[in-house]
Amino acid sequence: MPPVAGVILWAASPFGFGHPLFGVFSVIPFQVLGALAGLFAAVVILVGMAIRRTLGATLACLVALGVISVINADTPSPSVIEPVRTGFGERSLFPVEDWAAIEVTLAQRSGSGPLLFPEATIGHDAKRGYEFFSHLAQSHGRDLLVGVSDPSGEMVVRFFNDGRIATVHRQVQGVPLINDELAWPSQFFASPVEVDGERVSFAICYEAFLPMTWLRALVSRSTTVAVVSNDRWSPASTKVAHAKLLSFPWLATVVLAANAPED
Numbered sequence: 098m099p100p101v102a103g104v105i106l107w108a109a110s111p112f113g114f115g116h117p118l119f120g121v122f123s124v125i126p127f128q129v130l131g132a133l134a135g136l137f138a139a140v141v142i143l144v145g146m147a148i149r150r151t152l153g154a155t156l157a158c159l160v161a162l163g164v165i166s167v168i169n170a171d172t173p174s175p176s177v178i179e180p181v182r183t184g185f186g187e188r189s190l191f192p193v194e195d196w197a198a199i200e201v202t203l204a205q206r207s208g209s210g211p212l213l214f215p216e217a218t219i220g221h222d223a224k225r226g227y228e229f230f231s232h233l234a235q236s237h238g239r240d241l242l243v244g245v246s247d248p249s250g251e252m253v254v255r256f257f258n259d260g261r262i263a264t265v266h267r268q269v270q271g272v273p274l275i276n277d278e279l280a281w282p283s284q285f286f287a288s289p290v291e292v293d294g295e296r297v298s299f300a301i302c303y304e305a306f307l308p309m310t311w312l313r314a315l316v317s318r319s320t321t322v323a324v325v326s327n328d329r330w331s332p333a334s335t336k337v338a339h340a341k342l343l344s345f346p347w348l349a350t351v352v353l354a355a356n357a358p359e360d
Contacts, residue, residue, distance in 0.1 A: 184355070271303055
């Protein structure tokens, strides 16, 4: 199809947003160039990808943006949210069998802020899981943000230390065509959740690869993005690459809780 039509279709398509390569949009240096200049750079990149003759210039622009992003190395404030990895052994993909180890790990933590647990920490026997984590939050006096998987989808549930329970995020987009249908870009926009004074946006697994997730966090002025995943399959080098690719163009903190061994 004509390049312009291809660009418009790609920009409006949630499936197009799914490719990890498109995370380059999150390194557009809004703080250095300003929002309008960053938007112009995004348009240039889109056109460059659609028109073969401009591919070289487009790659040069990406390199320049990457250099500016490295130079602009302001560090965000640490988050009060503390991630907890749950890959204690190799016997199961999901950590449902390791709730006892989670309780031991929690007893060893000395902080007082909320704890973030990975995707599908509660995946089977949900009733017992809710009771277990609610009791854990109350007995340790800390809010727990726990990844839950049930027939209605993936979500993050907050167990308050006073016994309340609330769903703070439902997954908008799973792996397209494999796990879920395609979500429209407008479905990604939701208000951040306040957690101990921080404005927190959440992402579950595949959502962390989608520029719409980071755009939502930028537009909503989130101070923290909490990512939960079940990524034991992902080597450390891949995680480092993703972290660089999805680095923020504004001061915010990324907190990641994964079902993977400590590294």
